[in-house]
Amino acid sequence: MVKLEKSGIEAWYMKDEVEDQRAENRCDPNEPVGVEELSALGVDSWKLSGTEDDKELEQIRKDQDYNYNDVITCSPEKLPNYEAKLKTFFEEHIHADPEVRYVLEGSGYFDVRDKQDRWIRIDCKEGHLITLPAGIFHRFTLDSSNYIKAMRLFQGEPVWTPINRGEGAEEHDARKLYEKAYQPSKKAKIDAGGDDKPVANGHAPEVAAEA
Ligand SMILES: CSCCC(=O)C(=O)O
Numbered sequence: 001m002v003k004l005e006k007s008g009i010e011a012w013y014m015k016d017e018v019e020d021q022r023a024e025n026r027c028d029p030n031e032p033v034g035v036e037e038l039s040a041l042g043v044d045s046w047k048l049s050g051t052e053d054d055k056e057l058e059q060i061r062k063d064q065d066y067n068y069n070d071v072i073t074c075s076p077e078k079l080p081n082y083e084a085k086l087k088t089f090f091e092e093h094i095h096a097d098p099e100v101r102y103v104l105e106g107s108g109y110f111d112v113r114d115k116q117d118r119w120i121r122i123d124c125k126e127g128h129l130i131t132l133p134a135g136i137f138h139r140f141t142l143d144s145s146n147y148i149k150a151m152r153l154f155q156g157e158p159v160w161t162p163i164n165r166g167e168g169a170e171e172h173d174a175r176k177l178y179e180k181a182y183q184p185s186k187k188a189k190i191d192a193g194g195d196d197k198p199v200a201n202g203h204a205p206e207v208a209a210e211a
């Protein structure tokens with residue numbers, strides 16, 4: 001087994017008001033998020049060479065059974081329906097399967113929700129391979145460089161369908177399994193008849209921090 005280099009990927013909490021989705025949107029002062037905190041949400045990342053014939057990539061594909069892959073280039077020239085696609089990518093959603101991306105060129109931001117429903121922005125650059133677990137609320141945007149070329153990896157026949165928040169995602173099995181695995185305290189609260197009530201924006205209320 002090849003020993004994989006830790007990604008050292010940079011991530012931070014986003015400020016509440018987002019005017020330009022392509023901007024960094026950091027808090028002031030910056031609130032960094034480490035790779036361990038990302039792992040606790042089920043998000044893992046590695047730093048590879050950024051080439052398609054990378055040896056470690058081979059190994060990961062074998063270990064994880066990623067038998068499908070293709071390459072997507074997000075630029076106005078290369079991506080059919082560019083504007084519409086980019087808009088869809090930035091809508092908060094989940095998938096029934098993990099989302100696995102390996103950045104070959106350029107960069108972009110994957111935003112994921114933490115356990116308190118705050119947005120964490122993950123800065124994916126060339127060579128980063130990132131895995132988002134099934135059922136995690138997330139979105140993607142290009143950054144101000146406006147260009148990314150990434151490999152999409154998948155186990156079996158690929159399904160890219162997003163299930164948007166407020167449109168069935170909360171009730172989806174993948175979401176329930178995600179919460180069971182990564183937010184067990186939330187489950188306990190619901191079972192105990194806690195005060196989890198839907199709120200006006202359709203988002204779950206904040207989960208009480210564990211004492
Ligand atoms: C960096 S890959 C482009 C975005 C994407 O494929 C997605 O959000 O599903």
Ligand SMILES: [Fe+2]
Pocket residue numbers: 093094095099138139162
């Ligand atoms: Fe997605």
